[in-house]
Amino acid sequence: MGQSAANLxxxxxxxxSDELVDVYDIILRIEERSIRKSRFKDINIKQMHLVHAIGLHSKKTTSEVAHILKLSKGTLTANLNILERKGYIIRVHNHNDRRVINLKLTSKGRLLYRAHSAFHQQLVKSFLKGFNDDEVKLIRKAIINLREFLDKASEQV
Amino acid sequence: MGQSAANLxxxxxxxxSDELVDVYDIILRIEERSIRKSRFKDINIKQMHLVHAIGLHSKKTTSEVAHILKLSKGTLTANLNILERKGYIIRVHNHNDRRVINLKLTSKGRLLYRAHSAFHQQLVKSFLKGFNDDEVKLIRKAIINLREFLDKASEQV
DNA sequence: TGAATTAGTTTGATAGGCAAACTAAATTTG
DNA sequence: CAAATTTAGTTTGCCTATCAAACTAATTCA
Incomplete structure (x- = not known):
């Protein structure tokens, strides 16, 4: 309509830019509310993401998870206490080094993990709705661009 | 290499999904650090986003901004006090209704706003680096898809 | 074996948020 | 028009999440 490419x-x-700024907060809000309505209403979104970071199969240590989530060890201890008390995780003392604690999800924790994964999968599916493989690849490329920029910016700043 | 489309x-x-989960936290961290290194080191990322919400031209009210940012009025008052004390915003009593306070950025606040916008613009440019107009449109479409899904999910959940 | 290091916990302090009570101004209503 | 109600923003009291530093127990180094 007479609009130049540059204007477009x-x-x-x-x-x-504006949409992306909004989207993340909206997602967090939806996740928070959907947890509240589920059988897992006794945990919040941050604890949910802690369960996600511990993961289905790994036996990560407290320090590893603290590093992944960029939380202090003290903060992590507090949150692990909550998740353990509520039956989502267990602490397993490492045989080789008894200072180390390996974290595992309980079956309840794994259920929660899968529910959360399902939500994310649905999210990405709707994000890519109606796109063919080439188009999906393009979006993948855009995200790689962004990640490269961010990693470079992380070094500089 | 023999990988089926479905697998791909x-x-x-x-x-x-995994990248998008990471990206937002990384952006917030970069923003936080770049503020710390700039001339605006006396404010944090949340106050920065409050400055962004107030915006260059509008004269939004306290209640409007609270609604936009989904914060309680009390929380907003506290943060406005900080920004006003530090010279980023001013409160202007509305002539027509003296209960109402209109928020405005000071020149210092506008400088901060523009610095933050520049960062976001750089972010999106790198996100779209090397893409032609059709491809940018496609990504735009993907974001619209996502937003529609989220808005629908917001109603349901 | 004693000193230094390491993994995780505890402790004390701080910051950010909310809900409810409150103040001042505007609007509605009898 | 005066009293009651509503509205915008502030104040207050409380709660939760977080961090840094001190601490404990186990391991490794010298």
Missing amino acids: RKSDYKFI | RKSDYKFI
Whole structure:
């Protein structure tokens, strides 16, 4: 409609930027509410993400998980206490080094993990709805671009 | 290399999902650090986003901004006090209704706003690096998909 | 074996958030 | 028009999440 490519690009930049700023908060809010309505209403979204970080199969240590989530060890201890008390995780003392604690999900924890994964999968599916493989690849490429930029920025800043 | 389209799609879903989960936290961390290194080191990322919500031109009220940011009025008052004390915003009593306070950025606040916008613009540019207009449109479409899904999910959940 | 290091916990302090009570101004209503 | 109600923003009291530093127990180094 007489709109130049340059104008189109500029408005797209702004649109994409503004939308992306909103999207994350919306997702967190939806997750929070869907947990509240589920059988797992005794945990919050941060504890949910801790369960996700511990993961289905790994036996990560407290320090490893603290590093992944960029939380202090003290904060992690507090949250692990909550999740253990509520039956989502267990602490397993490591045989080789008894200072070390390996974290595992209980079956209840694994149920929660899978429910959360399902939500994320649904999210990405709707994000990619109606796109063919080439188009999905393109979006993948955009995300790789972004990640590279962020990693470079992390070093500089 | 013999990988079926379905498999490709599935691994892409997971990749995209996992990356998106990380990206937001990384962005917040970079923003936080870049503020710390800038001339605006006396504010934090939440106050930065409050400045962004107030915006360059609008004269939003306290209640409007509280609603936009989904914060209680009390929380907003506390943060506005900090930004006002530090010279980023001013409160302007509304002539027509003297209960109402309109929020405005000071020149210092506008400088901060523009610095933050520049970062976001750089972010989106790198996100879209090397893409032509059609491809940018596609990504725009993907974000619209996601937003529609989220809005629908918001109603349901 | 004693000293230094390491993994995780405890402790004390701080910050950010909310809900409810409150103040001042505007609007409705009898 | 005066009293009652509503509204915008502030104040208050409380709660939760987080961190850093001190601490404990186990391991490794010298």
